[in-house]
Amino acid sequence: MTANDYLQMGLFLGLLLLLAIPLGSYMARVFADTPNRVTRFGGGIERAIYRLCGIRADEDMGWKRYTLAMLVFNLVGLLVVYALQRCQAWLPLNPAHLPAVSADSSMNTAISFATNTNWQGYGGESTMSYLTQMLGLAVQNFLSAATGIAVLVAVIRGFVRRSAQGLGNFWVDLTRSTLYVLLPLSLLLALALVSQGVVQNFHPYAEATLVQPSHITETVKDAAGHPMKDAQGHDQTRDVPVTTQTLPMGPAASQIAIKQLGTNGGGFFNVNSAHPYENPTPLSNLLEVLSILLIPAALCLTFGRMVGDRRQGWALLATMLAIFVPLLIACTAAEQAGTPMLAHLGVDQHASALQAGGNMEGKETRFGIVDSTVWATATTAASNGSVNAMHDSFTPLGGLVPMWLIQLGEVIFGGVGSGLYGLLAFAVVAVFIAGLMVGRTPEYLGKKIEAHEMKMASIAVLIPCALVVIGTAIAVMAPAGVAGLANPGAHGFSEILYAVSSASNNNGSAFAGLSANTPFWNVLLGICMFLARYPLIVAMLAMAGSLAAKRHVPPSAGTLPTHTPLFVALLACVVIVVGALTFLPALALGPIVESLSGH
Amino acid sequence: MFKLLRASLLMLLVMTVITGVLYPLAVTGVAHVAFPHQADGSLILRDGHVVGSRLIGQPFDDPRYFWGRPSATSPQPYNGAASAGSNLGPTNPALADAVRQRIAALHAADPGNTQPVPVDLVTASASGLDPEISPAAAQYQLARVARARHLDVARVRQLVAAHTQGRWLGLFGEPRVNVLALNLALDAPSH
Numbered sequence: 001m002t003a004n005d006y007l008q009m010g011l012f013l014g015l016l017l018l019l020a021i022p023l024g025s026y027m028a029r030v031f032a033d034t035p036n037r038v039t040r041f042g043g044g045i046e047r048a049i050y051r052l053c054g055i056r057a058d059e060d061m062g063w064k065r066y067t068l069a070m071l072v073f074n075l076v077g078l079l080v081v082y083a084l085q086r087c088q089a090w091l092p093l094n095p096a097h098l099p100a101v102s103a104d105s106s107m108n109t110a111i112s113f114a115t116n117t118n119w120q121g122y123g124g125e126s127t128m129s130y131l132t133q134m135l136g137l138a139v140q141n142f143l144s145a146a147t148g149i150a151v152l153v154a155v156i157r158g159f160v161r162r163s164a165q166g167l168g169n170f171w172v173d174l175t176r177s178t179l180y181v182l183l184p185l186s187l188l189l190a191l192a193l194v195s196q197g198v199v200q201n202f203h204p205y206a207e208a209t210l211v212q213p214s215h216i217t218e219t220v221k222d223a224a225g226h227p228m229k230d231a232q233g234h235d236q237t238r239d240v241p242v243t244t245q246t247l248p249m250g251p252a253a254s255q256i257a258i259k260q261l262g263t264n265g266g267g268f269f270n271v272n273s274a275h276p277y278e279n280p281t282p283l284s285n286l287l288e289v290l291s292i293l294l295i296p297a298a299l300c301l302t303f304g305r306m307v308g309d310r311r312q313g314w315a316l317l318a319t320m321l322a323i324f325v326p327l328l329i330a331c332t333a334a335e336q337a338g339t340p341m342l343a344h345l346g347v348d349q350h351a352s353a354l355q356a357g358g359n360m361e362g363k364e365t366r367f368g369i370v371d372s373t374v375w376a377t378a379t380t381a382a383s384n385g386s387v388n389a390m391h392d393s394f395t396p397l398g399g400l401v402p403m404w405l406i407q408l409g410e411v412i413f414g415g416v417g418s419g420l421y422g423l424l425a426f427a428v429v430a431v432f433i434a435g436l437m438v439g440r441t442p443e444y445l446g447k448k449i450e451a452h453e454m455k456m457a458s459i460a461v462l463i464p465c466a467l468v469v470i471g472t473a474i475a476v477m478a479p480a481g482v483a484g485l486a487n488p489g490a491h492g493f494s495e496i497l498y499a500v501s502s503a504s505n506n507n508g509s510a511f512a513g514l515s516a517n518t519p520f521w522n523v524l525l526g527i528c529m530f531l532a533r534y535p536l537i538v539a540m541l542a543m544a545g546s547l548a549a550k551r552h553v554p555p556s557a558g559t560l561p562t563h564t565p566l567f568v569a570l571l572a573c574v575v576i577v578v579g580a581l582t583f584l585p586a587l588a589l590g591p592i593v594e595s596l597s598g599h
Numbered sequence: 600m601f602k603l604l605r606a607s608l609l610m611l612l613v614m615t616v617i618t619g620v621l622y623p624l625a626v627t628g629v630a631h632v633a634f635p636h637q638a639d640g641s642l643i644l645r646d647g648h649v650v651g652s653r654l655i656g657q658p659f660d661d662p663r664y665f666w667g668r669p670s671a672t673s674p675q676p677y678n679g680a681a682s683a684g685s686n687l688g689p690t691n692p693a694l695a696d697a698v699r700q701r702i703a704a705l706h707a708a709d710p711g712n713t714q715p716v717p718v719d720l721v722t723a724s725a726s727g728l729d730p731e732i733s734p735a736a737a738q739y740q741l742a743r744v745a746r747a748r749h750l751d752v753a754r755v756r757q758l759v760a761a762h763t764q765g766r767w768l769g770l771f772g773e774p775r776v777n778v779l780a781l782n783l784a785l786d787a788p789s790h
Contacts, residue, residue: 282772
């Protein structure tokens with residue numbers, strides 16, 4: 001690895017912390033129970049929205065009511081996205097005249113965007129009309145992220161409140177997440193991205209005349225559609241001239257901003273943020289990759305402020321970084337080393353002042369190695385899933401890092417809101433294990449952790465694990481599952497394992513060689529995405545409801561402090577042990593065996 | 600339950616208006632005042648015709664032009680309507696075959712060139728539309744382009760340098776050469 005590799009990684013992490021600190025304290029004010037400067041500023045708009053929707057903003061919802069409102073709202077959104085795709089051919093803002101999307105693909109995409117996964121079985125520029133992208137997908141980018149933040153805030157209130165029934169008001173939390181956090185940040189980011197060259201318009205696709213005309217070779221077919229043979233029995237081919245290039249357009253910047261900030265990840269174009277119109281320069285790349293981790297990192301600090309002990313928030317952020325940084329370095333080292341196969345062919349993979357070197361298959365020149373690996377690690381640590389390089393073409397060990405980060409349960413940063421409530425489930429498990437060691441009833445943040453909390457935390461931890469393992473088993477046994485593989489051998493298995501892991505943890509990135517836009521994959525992954533999101537939220541809100549009702553236990557000499565390096569180490573170990581025990585056997589069959597056989 | 604459903608529908612409607620209509624329109628409006636050229640795709644015009652975008656690469660295989668990154672889009676390379684990477688895994692024999700063919704094509708166009716081939720010149724980009732190559736990849740092709748155009752190597756080197764961009768602030772991203780802009784400069788009548 002080069003000095004610049006380390007420099008870029010270090011600057012990225014430094015900038016991230018620098019931005020997360022003010023945002024964290026700002027969000028603590030947004031979700032505070034008492035009115036303050038922030039919530040007074042937008043109070044008029046808020047009240048108008050509540051009045052229009054017939055919502056009583058002062059209603060303090062119990063956990064069941066909160067959960068029901070969240071579920072109904074998400075289901076309605078899901079159905080609207082489905083309907084928009086099925087009807088887009090007859091709706092306006094479709095200058096490319098794209099037809100209606102198939103039923104299974106629409107179902108998959110609707111679940112995908114409602115659950116904050118943004119798995120994409122389709123290519124944006126060749127499938128979705130501008131209207132579908134704006135009113136369906138972009139709106140869900142906001143609302144699924146706002147849902148995640150709302151649920152997190154309710155879970156935090158479970159720890160904070162004492163002998164209370166309510167967890168807050170879902171509608172208020174949802175509205176405030178959108179109006180005060182996601183919308184202003186998206187506006188700023190979108191305009192910064194346009195300045196770098198990200199497109200933002202409603203024009204039809206443009207046509208450019210190629211500087212050097214090109215051609216495609218196609219097989220000559222007879223009237224019945226069979227290939228014609230020449231005298232030697234080979235297929236006859238002819239050259240078809242290509243003199244123009246289609247330049248895709250659309251309102252991309254506004255959607256890219258929120259897909260990065262809301263850990264959504266669904267690209268406007270097929271190759272996501274590798275597309276020069278989605279991510280044209282190193283500066284746009286830096287802004288986009290910072291946006292992936294910004295809100296999840298800041299929410300840790302919001303958490304610390306809301307529970308009244310900032311050290312608690314820093315401990316959780318430190319746990320995330322303790323796992324993130326070593327994996328980032330490992331991924332970068334693997335990609336910078338290049339591949340033995342290209343070395344044998346005499347290709348120059350050495351880093352120098354004139355080239356990034358390393359494994360450049362599936363990477364863009366402007367990003368080279370380190371910008372691609374920082375992104376790959378960030379997008380899979382957070383449940384973002386956008387890409388600026390093709391993970392499928394990463395070296396075996398370079399590709400193992402993003403896959404395993406997903407499999408850790410999307411709690412190392414994770415999705416906005418969902419990552420932190422996931423990590424809180426792990427924290428409950430960690431204090432329970434510590435309690436077992438000394439034979440005391442475990443406590444976390446002054447609340448006794450008892451059988452009900454442990455059951456809910458275990459459910460939250462185990463759902464994604466079970467979905468990945470069972471889903472992968474089904475896919476490798478089904479002929480329709482292995483039909484779409486792009487690569488032979490162990491790498492093909494990695495494609496399946498990655499796809500199911502991604503869906504079952506609401507990430508959305510892919511080893512994209514897998515042709516997943518088939519009824520089998522759309523249904524399997526649709527089910528995985530749905531079950532990974534909503535049952536887990538219900539379990540966490542049930543835990544929060546039970547915690548809120550409890551009395552506060554003052555810390556005693558036997559209480560495990562949860563802001564110390566010891567707790568950070570314990571929590572990181574619990575996350576790693578669960579992830580390693582569950583997935584090492586599967587990883588051994590995929591990237592590990594590929595790495596051993598590749599030399 | 601009915602009240603909840605009604606609240607959900609209305610909330611979705613309000614949020615759709617705010618985040619799905621007002622927000623993109625506001626961004627579009629401000630973008631077209633502040634950055635009209637970028638918002639419309641950074642198009643390059645020659646005599647009123649669009650000859651490409653500064654951000655989207657084009658296919659080149661004539662020895663007289665600098666070649667860009669190999670592109671995995673289909674049916675033709677650099678198909679702007681369907682961006683795609685190859686998604687070939689690092690141990691896939693198909694990748695080795697593709698790289699071997701690309702090396703052969705480079706050697707066929709420039710038989711005397713014995714330098715090792717820079718990796719970005721024989722590996723497919725992530726988007727299939729990468730507008731840039733590394734300075735190493737440009738240097739590898741310098742002599743061939745100069746010879747094919749009967750130009751002085753120093754003159755071509757000067758043009759390459761003029762179209763090379765360093766890291767942002769000397770720190771972020773990678774140094775790179777815009778292939779389409781460089782080739783258009785080569786074609787410009789003043790040379």
